[in-house]
Amino acid sequence: MSDRHILTAVAWPYANGPRHIGHVSGFGVPSDVFSRYHRMAGDKVLMVSGTDEHGTPITVAADAEGIAPREIADRNNRIIVGDLQSLGLSYDLFTRTTTANHAAVSQEIFLGLLKNGYVFPKTTLGAISPSTGRTLPDRYIEGTCPICGYDGARGDQCDNCGNQLDPIDLIKPVSKINGETPKFVEEEHYFLDLPAFTRALGDWLGTRKSWRPNVLNFSVNLLEDLKPRSYTRDIDWGVPVPLDGWRDRPDKRIYVWFDAVVGYLSASIEWARRSGDPDAWRQWWQTPDAGAYYFMGKDNIVFHSEIWPAQLLGYNGEGDKGGTPGSYGRLNLPTEVVSSEFLTMEGRKFSSSRNVVIYVRDFLARYDADALRYFIAVAGPENQDTDFTWAEFLRRNNDELVAGWGNLVNRSVSMAAKNVGAVPTPGELTDDDRALLATTSGAFAPVGDLLSRNRQKAAINEAMRVVGEANKYLSDQAPWKLKEDPARRDTVLHTALQAIKDCNALLTPFLPHSSQQVHELLGGDGVWSVAPQVEEVTDLDEGSPYPIITGSYEQGQAVWASTPLPAPGTPLAPPKPIFTKLDPSIVDEEIRRLEEGGE
Numbered sequence: 018m019s020d021r022h023i024l025t026a027v028a029w030p031y032a033n034g035p036r037h038i039g040h041v042s043g044f045g046v047p048s049d050v051f052s053r054y055h056r057m058a059g060d061k062v063l064m065v066s067g068t069d070e071h072g073t074p075i076t077v078a079a080d081a082e083g084i085a086p087r088e089i090a091d092r093n094n095r096i097i098v099g100d101l102q103s104l105g106l107s108y109d110l111f112t113r114t115t116t117a118n119h120a121a122v123s124q125e126i127f128l129g130l131l132k133n134g135y136v137f138p139k140t141t142l143g144a145i146s147p148s149t150g151r152t153l154p155d156r157y158i159e160g161t162c163p164i165c166g167y168d169g170a171r172g173d174q175c176d177n178c179g180n181q182l183d184p185i186d187l188i189k190p191v192s193k194i195n196g197e198t199p200k201f202v203e204e205e206h207y208f209l210d211l212p213a214f215t216r217a218l219g220d221w222l223g224t225r226k227s228w229r230p231n232v233l234n235f236s237v238n239l240l241e242d243l244k245p246r247s248y249t250r251d252i253d254w255g256v257p258v259p260l261d262g263w264r265d266r267p268d269k270r271i272y273v274w275f276d277a278v279v280g281y282l283s284a285s286i287e288w289a290r291r292s293g294d295p296d297a298w299r300q301w302w303q304t305p306d307a308g309a310y311y312f313m314g315k316d317n318i319v320f321h322s323e324i325w326p327a328q329l330l331g332y333n334g335e336g337d338k339g340g341t342p343g344s345y346g347r348l349n350l351p352t353e354v355v356s357s358e359f360l361t362m363e364g365r366k367f368s369s370s371r372n373v374v375i376y377v378r379d380f381l382a383r384y385d386a387d388a389l390r391y392f393i394a395v396a397g398p399e400n401q402d403t404d405f406t407w408a409e410f411l412r413r414n415n416d417e418l419v420a421g422w423g424n425l426v427n428r429s430v431s432m433a434a435k436n437v438g439a440v441p442t443p444g445e446l447t448d449d450d451r452a453l454l455a456t457t458s459g460a461f462a463p464v465g466d467l468l469s470r471n472r473q474k475a476a477i478n479e480a481m482r483v484v485g486e487a488n489k490y491l492s493d494q495a496p497w498k499l500k501e502d503p504a505r506r507d508t509v510l511h512t513a514l515q516a517i518k519d520c521n522a523l524l525t526p527f528l529p530h531s532s533q534q535v536h537e538l539l540g541g542d543g544v545w546s547v548a549p550q551v552e553e554v555t556d557l558d559e560g561s562p563y564p565i566i567t568g569s570y571e572q573g574q575a576v577w578a579s580t581p582l583p584a585p586g587t588p589l590a591p592p593k594p595i596f597t598k599l600d601p602s603i604v605d606e607e608i609r610r611l612e613e614g615g616e
Contacts, residue, residue: 020059021308024301025052026281026351027066027106028313028321029114032093033074035376036100038389038405039367043314043357046393047473049106051310051355053526053546054468056107056570057577063301065284067112068094071255072273073154077194086254090115091563098551098564100377104386105529107549110288111566114256114280117558118290122283123276124259125343126332127248130209131260133340135331136248139208143251144172144184144199146192152251152268153184153192153199160187173274176316179235181246207258208245209275213337214327215243221326221350227470229400231315232356236322246324248275278325281311282348290557299346308352310471315356322354355471358398362405363611372614375607385597387528388414394477394527407604414599417481422524423596425488429513430538432496434589440514440540441507442585450512453490457483457519458579464523465577473527480523487516511582514539519579531595532575538595540587547573 028044030036036045044066052064070090079086094113101111113119130136144153155172162170163186167177172184184190185201192199219240225233248271249258255270263269282302289297301307311321327336333347334340342348359366365373380389392413397403433441446454460483467476491513499506518539525532529546536545549568555561 020061021306022301022304023052023055023060023062024281024285024307024309025055025062025064026309026311027064027108028311028317029066029069029277029280030097030101031072031074032068032070032090032097032113033078034093034369035096035378037367037369037374037376038380038393039360039362039374040314041101041104041106041377042360042393042397042405044312045101045104045106046390046397047355047357047399047471048310048312049104050390050394050473050526051312051468051471052107053529053575054465054577056573057522057525057575058465058469059577061300062109062570063285063288063298064107064109065111065281065288066108067110067114067280067284068097069273069277069280070094070113070115071270071276073157073252076252076254077157087115095564096378098566102549102551102566103381104377104390105548106566107529107547107568107570108566109568109570110284110291112280112284112287113563114276114283116283116287116556116563118287118556119276119280119283120256121558122286123256123271123279125345126279126282126328127207127271127275128259129332129343129345130248130328131207132343133331133334133336134338135210135213135327135336135340136207137210137245138205139245140203140205141208141247142185142201143204143206144190144201146195147197147200148195153194154250154252155182155184157193158184158187158190158199159193160190163188174319179239179316179319180242181244181319204251206247206249206269209248209324209327209331210245210336210338211243211323211327212245214330215240215337217330217336218323218326221330222322225353228353229356229471231358231400232318232322232354235318236354239319239323243323248272274320274324275328278320278328281325282345287557291554302348303346304349307349309349310353310355311351312355313357315358318354318356321351321356326350353471358400358402360398360403360405363407363608364404373611375611384414384599385530387531388418388596390527390529391418391477394473395481397474399472399474407607411599411601411604414596418596419594419598421481421488422484422520423594425484425491425513425520426517426535426538427592427594429491429510429517430589430592433510433514434591436503437507437510437589439589440583440585440587441511443511444504444508446508446512449490449494450508453487453512453516454519454579456486457516457523460519460523461577461579468526477524477527480520480527483523484520487513487520490516511585515582518582522575522577522580525575534595536574538589538592540583540589541574543574544572545574
């Protein structure tokens, strides 16, 4: 057991609609598994995120509906909060970027960078619509990538090669809004001097030996051609630029990506303020041995391994130009950027606009949350792109969750409840009994090591291998044949139930909902695995209402170690199945829904 401070910084979902299962396979479930494991291991975890609510897509959606951007943000914020809480994601604080606290923290980071010389004004060419005269944001301009030739690169980044771009770099740029060729005009903006961090970023990345190779290699390659990046944008929806002559301008804001990554810090500060100790965040951001783990999909690597670290280095005064930390003091850089690959669906890329999608809320209306969490953990896109198919989901659910883990729990508790009515009293253990208990209790170290290194697929496979050993033991010992030897029968059943308790702890980070059920089936009382809660709060500075996800996770009993069963004689009731066996007809039914574009 350790007691390190662990920051779990989870990618901020954009508030443009409900989350689909592709989203949560990248940032959601992996970050929650990691956080739940570290809490069980005794670490002090702070898991933060929120909805990313600024930027052009929100304004475009608002214009289309004839409403204010804030109304779009408010509506989608509530939807996303519901999605993530239902999936059991255990945020200490899931907030939003439209709080006054977030604006203040974003502005402080900007001013610190400016003070140290890492942000500077520059006249540049910006794109406008010839027909309307309105600014065209980078993400709403598409063309051919000048680096890799990909047809469909955006004005800020090419999703094919991952390189940063400016709209004027694109070959044959066009507006995604109306198909026009944009007109480029001079305008003034502030830029982040990324080249001033080439050495510092290179030195830092050189120490990141444990990162996933794809993330580290991609990040190191980015250093070859760093260019200044625009820190401000021509838009009226976002964090105001905190400078005289800019603060009250309706057309200049901090670029949404720069304020979104600051959200990890602002959410930590908001959490601390709500906790009653405004400085509590510092234990996760300034303690030398604290860990900071950032979870996202691979399309967000550049902002977490380059842009955000550069902002932190500049604020700390640790780039080529030197400087001194701002009023928050020196801030820790990421320990690891944990990036997942992409999840596709039945061979196609997720696309809400093309109805190639299943939203989290629709999935959970028909299937168990832990069934989805299990699939993501055991078959998700941890280190390569992965295809979600309904046939594979059915197989994993029925053959592994139901027939493997669920069957072990059900038949063991059923026999104990039927024959004893309580936790049995064990007699003298045999070599087979001791071997099984050594296997289950000995699994905590290797599974925990895998989880600490974010090898979640290997970790859950090892845990399920141990479940298989327990199933084999039960079949070999056949307690149902021991009616004439009740002492031996009770010893076998007690051993099996203890093994189940160990396996339940091993699986708790992955399956928090069903682990609570198993805890109760074994005669446990109270809360084993704390579920996140949605609370209605008001903005700490200006009073507007919004929902947050939070929880008192330290109140749970789950620990990362073998713990004994309740005392012999503790009543046991006949169990109900903890997982639902799915009918094979769901495969054709779900594919039909997908083809028809409806949920």
